[in-house]
Amino acid sequence: MTFPEGYVCQYRDNIISLANMIGRKKPGLKAGDKGGYNWDDPEYVILEAGVTDDMCLVGLALGSYEKKSAAQVAAIVGKPEDWCHEELMKFAVYGGCFVNNIDGVDMFWTETWIPGTMEMIINNLDVVKQYPIVGYAMEAYGRVRGPMSSGSFPVGVGLMRVIPIQSAIDGETRRASYEEISTYLEENDIFTVSPCSCRTDREVMGEGCGHLKEDMCIQMGHAAEYYIRTGRGRQITREEAYEILKRAEENGLMHEIPNTDGSGKTHAICNCCGCGCLSLRTAAMFKNVDMVRSNYISEVDADKCVACGQCVENCPVNALKLGQKLCSKTPVVSDITTTITPRDEEWTEDKWNTDYRFNREDVVESGTSPCKTNCPAHISVQGYLKLAAQGKYREALELIKVENPLPAVCGRICNRRCEDACMRGEIDSPIAIDEVKKFVAAQELTAEGRFIPKKRHDYSDKKIAIVGSGPAGLACAYYLALDGYTVTVFEKEQQLGGMLTLGVPAFRLEKDVINAEIDILRALGVTFKTGVEVGKDVSLDELRKQGYNAFYVAIGAQGGRKLGVEGEDATGVLSGIEFLRRVNAGESMSLSGKTVVIGGGNVAVDVARTAVRAGSAETAMYCLESRKEMPASEEEIEEAMEEHIGVNNSWGPVRILSENGKVTGVVFQRCTSVFDENGRFSPKFDESEIITVSADNVLVTIGQSILWGDLLAGTDAVTNRNGTIQADGFTYQTAQKDVFSGGDCCTGPKFAIDAIAAGKQAAISIHRFVHPGQSLTIGRDRREYKELDKKNAVIETYDNTPRQKPETLDSKTPAEKTFRDLRGTFTEAQVKAETARCLGCGVTLVDQYMCVGCGQCTTKCKFDAIHLVRRYDGAGVEFTEMKPVVIKQILKRKGKIAIKKVGRALGVVK
Template sequence: MQTRKPKISKELKEKLLDLEKLKYCFECGICTASCPMMELAPSHYNPRILLETIVLDPEKALTKPDIWLCGWCYRCYERCPQKLKPPEILLLVKTHAVEEGILEGFNEAAKIMGETVALAESCYYVCFHPERTKMRQEDFENVLKKLIKNRNKTKRQKIKPQGEKIAIIGSGPAGLTAAYELAKKGYHVTVFEAYPEIGGMLRYGIPEKRLPRKAVDDDVEYIKGFGVEFKTNTALGKDITFDQLKDEGYKAIFIAVGALKSRKIGCEGEELEGAVCALDFLRDVKSKKTVTIGEKVAVIGGGNVAVDAARTALHGGAKEVTILYRRTREEMPANPWEVKEAEEEGIKLEFLVAPSRILGKDGKVAGLELVRMELGEPDETGRRTPKPVKDSNFTREFDMIILAVGEAVDTSFLPKEIELSDINTIWADPITMETTKEGVFAGGDAVTGPASVMEGIVAGKRAADSIDRYVKGG
């Protein structure tokens, strides 16, 4: 590609600085320290320095691979004292780079990704979103093809598993990443998966439209190439026990079972036909089971799963989909950009409402009785608690209710020595990832509660490094 001298207009620069308050960045470093991508590729990516480059020399930023390495997890925004949104600042820069036809940074970033992250292809779909820059599909596909080609070269130098045995429970982003990292270090890794197919939330949770099966297949194939063994349909605590694993000579265990237990809202009518849990719904759609989707669908909840379920329902043929959330947009835990895209697709959002009853007719869902909420004082977590407004009940007709009020971790299979956190997830040391049982590590959603793919990958990487130190006696 011919290198053009990049230009950035005064207007765009002003927009970058003003709209996103970039000029108020005091460089406290919180974005960098909280960034999963920074942890994965520290020599390639530092959001603070990148933002500074955009302020001082935006033209230079256009050609840098760094702008293409943001994984849209919004961890930086959640912590930034100035409430900057680096993902959206970078999108403006990237979009401009695409307009100017500057793609060398994108190419370079793909190379870095291929070398750094096991799930590179999946990440391109669920984390990196180059399509948001309105890049030509062709350009995107070319880069992906090149990434896969490069990766396969590495695969040929296959490492034969010969080292100590490590067990990984769960094959989601955290488990797969840990498996890959440990296999690369020469360990003999076995991944135990309760479900018939590998991939965890990548496979069963994220809608096909956002993450094609092929991408997950490619990534899994690549990881298999390092000699990682997979045992599907094998659930810990049911098909295999902790003691068995120990007896079979596994030196360390990494629990990455995710958060798959759908929470109930505990209101009347949850058993009616047409009332489903979001995760079950997403899994059934993805496993190509026949799923009946209603015409008027209500999704209850404000997280990413709620948004995914809403979009899946809409793509699956629902006429009208409404997300009902009990707080306001400001408190919505879902990725703001996904929310924006959902709205653009025509999904309605209603805030400060909560269901008090699911209404039924002939055993089927007929609607919802809702109650208006108002935000009270901040609770201990700092979020303002929603409180029902007295006598504000009203009803609304729906023929399908998808419950996405949060996902919990199934901890029933755990031995007593493994303690839980105050939010009823598995407790693991934030730095070493070790649980309260020696040699047992945990990470991903099972520890943090529902989080992004990027955060799962980091947990896997961190656990692999820690397990390596542990086994080597470091």
């Protein structure tokens, strides 16, 4: 093994002898002898770290797997029995041997390395703290020895074995009792729980995956007695053990058992993740799946599957991927089962997946549903449409909130990239996805209907500060609150919601909608402090002193940008962003006469429409872009024109005219192009074509700026030339390690859904950051989606079906005179009609070789679309009976490899 920097190996012959004995090597071997261990072998290192010479002496007297009392050991080593008992207990506490009271006498014995000695050593947290090298040794053991077992163990005989989540096989008539997790709990009477040894190991190395270690591994019978005696486990009841298993399943973990006690017997149940578990590494990295798999594999019912992705994202070994259900003109990926395996191949390193903790893929090469792909938050659109179609509105809401805690908000203001990409749009019109979301999210608007999820953990000892209460900050707060963190949101304004409240007019997003969804965060325990500007009223350093462990900065882009032209300081010229803020804050902003809005984005449209409602007699927009190039959505442009707002394209301001300091008009020149050949902003003008437009008010809406104040003072955080903060594009961590950032202040102005997606990812990073030894990237899903090839899809057989449109609410006041949102919501009948238009583009595919048969996928599916089926019939054997079984498998495999080589030589096998 490779030693970490600063570690110095000690050379002790007695420890070499002890390691050889535990490893059942030939007696008398010295360091480096063939068939024995050397100084840099993990088996030697893990013992040498903390085993004293006296502990080694009594340990050697135990022999391999023989139960001995202190009296028997005393007779062998010639020392007093009390002294031997004391040293044996020290050895047991360290993790070198088991101890149980059998018929009134303490009996001691050694175990195999894994499962056994190494986990026992790692589960003594005092040992790990004092000798962190033991963590490196345990990790190296599996990495160095693991490849040697490739293809050598038949299914069911490996040292560790996956046991299916019981609900996944309850309907399976062919299941055996040794495949039921309840069998092991019901056959034992004494139980303990301890930290997960694998995740402790990863944590020591700074390679934690965010799945934390506490109260995860359950011991039973003689192992539980040992864990109690040596202080490495907490005694629990059988009922508590069931609760731990359930909590593990809910959090995406699966079950494994040590498989060396014989069929239907074990002394422990591990709750494992694919990114941290050293046993599952055998499957994920070395692709030696038979070493750990259960007798089951997953199968998908394609007719029921809606490619929601919940099974894919929770599969511990990345055996599931999203693909295409639509028929295609040319073949697409439809079978992902691995065909080159160690069963009949010489298994060299080039066939491993060494980067399995970094290269997780959710989608096959030929792509999947365009809606899920193009949504920045990758919401399970196809999934919640199906649930809504079935009338399961509560479940649809729950599925949306897996990725988006503000569905009622987004149902009103989202820019609908899912709809832009919708395959149905290739036939007639896209599915009205956001209208369905708006209908489903209507439940959030009443106290009795809203969905408040159950907290997943209790990390309330960790305090997190969120700076800014816009969509990014709210999303981050929501997901951290779900994990039980103590979350406080600091907002410098008196109103919560950031730009949702102060930047979006009420006729698009009424404030009771925002407040209703914020109330859900309050119900989850989030604290809000308004009127507090971090950097002015309190600094980050002061918050650190108050016990805050990490910060998420999401202050948005709430300042306007200036034109940089003559006359811009005249009375009557105002930033459009500032105008919206004042109106939304309830200030009197009455306009009279003519209003010119400079800008062509969605915010400019909001400003123009708000100006109309503020009393402007005549309102017109002027922008550099052509109608086709305008950043504003076509829908919003049409709404502006319906309110008699003029839209004037391809004009750029030259100067603003004024008399006695009051604005009177704007001079524009013709814009001939906005972008250069590389797509960069580089407007060109025809100075010979000039117009002068009279104006009593000019609202400049050409972009937004970030108002940092002194928020970042004294930190290592760095800002870019455009004012955005520099943060890692995946983890959102800034140069100030405990400060994370997302939303508009990080990316520049984008949409609410982009900020929400960033907030969730930042919450994942912060969760990892505040716990020691966790990596911000290892084992993390990068969520890199790819849409299917629309041109290759067969859609000619679908009939045209009109898109449903919500009714406009009755109002005695014309739309342009009210700040009420007059856009209606679908009826239930419309929801059913609209969801029936979905083509069901995506489906989940299973790699049936890589699937370990844990059943985690079945617990996440709301559609009864994925099940475990029994494919194998392997049963475990005792460790002492394993050798002949393995030898037989090795010989059988050699024959298969030879036959395959001959077949390739003859050209009959690929």
